[in-house]
Amino acid sequence: MPAELPLPRTSREIRLAVTPDGLPEATHFALVETPIPQPGPGEVLVRNHHFVLFAGLRTLMGTENDGVPLPPLRGGDTVIGPAVGEVVSAPDSSPLRPGDAVTHLLGWREYAVLPADQVLPLGDELPDPVAYLAQGSAAYGALTRLTGVRPGDTVLVTGAAGAVGTLAGQIARLLGAGRVVGTTGSPAKAERLVAELGYDAVVVRGAGEFAPQLAEAAPGGIDVLLDLVGGEQLTAAVEAARPGARFALVGALSGQLDGGRGGGSAPAGIDTYRLIVKGVSVRGYTGADHPDVEAEWTRRFGAWLRSGEIRFPYTAVAGLENAPRAFQELVEGVHFGGVVVEVFS
Known part of the structure; x- marks a missing residue:
């Protein structure tokens, strides 16, 4: 400059x-x-x-x-x-x-x-x-501070084609995920997520009932959820959760971008019994609770960019x-x- x-x-x-x-x-x-x-x-x-x-x-x-x-x-x-x-x-x-x-x-x-x-x-x-x-700091923080990613984990990222989601799937893979599944509302975006960013499968919202599509994309269930959307996608993720799954709620776009709501609420129907019997943890992520994340993310993001491991x-x-x-x-x-x-x- x-x-x-x-x-x-x-x-x-x-x-x-x-x-x-x-x-x-x-x-x-x-x-x-x-x-x-x-x-x-x-x-x-x-x-x-x-x-x-x-x-x-x-x-x-x-x-x-x-x-x-x-x-x-x-x-x-x-x-x-x-x-x-x-x-x-x-x-x-x-x-x-x-x-x-x-x-x-x-x-x-x-x-x-x-x-x-x-x-x-x-x-x-x-x-x-x-x-x-x-806008990858929140995804990195949620995946490293709240859920962890273990070798071989299946990770689901909702809203995968947005500013956070396009980075989140790549981060999950770099942290050791074995399978990365995303969701989006566009078939064209789904193709790009697989072809350009390494997603293994993508569920297209509106292309049929969501839960069966998710079950097909993650036939063995999911270990980690990075949720940017909420709503029916969070509901379906509970059904797809494996025992001991870890959920990190980072965004709530289903409510924020609903013209009939005020922008600050996102109701979702959750089967709490399934959470109990599967031992699923659900935590919300805010950067203010993890002030050390930003600097750590910047260092790792820079190294990944220079090595070509992330886009x-x-x-x-x-x-x-x-x-x-x-x-x-x-x-x-x-x-x-x-x-x-x-x-x-």
């Missing part, structure tokens, strides 16, 4: 124009031009290069966001999200200097001002700054102005892998 750039007088950003009633669409956002933000004492000015879209934004925009670690978004608010960029100016007391590559949470804008302690410098663990936007699939979207449409497409399940918006090249 270049170290010195002339500053414009204005900066563009994407705001939530109105709070959506149901699932967000591109028309719910507005591209706004504002004076370039001026840093105060102890603050850093960052020029954003890329930011990543994530489905959890729907919860922030919804009516059910109690307990969410990020602030809710309402009409008029500038949208947020993980970003990478370069420091334009920093206080003398900060170790950051102009030109430093950094990451922070104020994406969806060209320039961001943040307290210096909310801006993290990028190291050299990853070969590309964009890789710092990969980081994502769709690149050029232009800040195209972020609202790309986010609607993410909600609709159009994209394969992550979705990264390029603000400045």
Whole structure:
């Protein structure tokens, strides 16, 4: 990234124009031009290069966001999200200097001002700054801290074609899984998961009754579940569980992306008797409970990327102005892998 750039007088950003009633669409956002933000004492000015879209934004925009670690978004608010960029100016007391590559949470804008302690410098663990936007940390943490993966395990990843799922299956294999099964809503995505990312089998939601398809894809049952969806897929996973299976709940897209719900609930019918007699453990994963995971994941992810043992699939979207449409497409399940918006090249 270049170290010195002339500053414009204005900066563009994407705001939530109105709070959506149901699932967000591109028309719910507005591209706004504002004076370039001026840093105060102890603050850093960052020029954003890329930011990543994530489905959890729907919860922030919804009516059910109690307990969410990020602030809710309402009409008029500038949208947020993980970003990478370069420091334009920093206080003398900060170790950051102009030109430093950094990451922070104020994406969806060209320039961001943040307290210096909310801006993290990028190291050299990853070969590309964009890789710092990969959403594999939660999957890695859940598989190493909650479930473990034993040699020969059959691992099921629901929502396998999304930003987390495309990495989760590869991580499970690298940790020793013997068979990796995924789920998705698209036959084309199912083919890519097998051909490009090494999934052994993929269940396509909507192609028939889900539970029988899962039983065919994992005829011996499953040992580990990394659940990003919930709903009927979690219900079926309980039936497919082997004795002593370990379940990690990482996402709840069946509820978050249900236009009839508020974005922060995902009911599922679970046969608790089966959990008892099979000795199945079910645990939810949050990164805040495992603060050591991020650094460990970054080190291992970097080594796997450099050795070619893992891929980081994502769709690149050029232009800040195209972020609202790309986010609607993410909600609709159009994209394969992550979705990264390029603000400045």
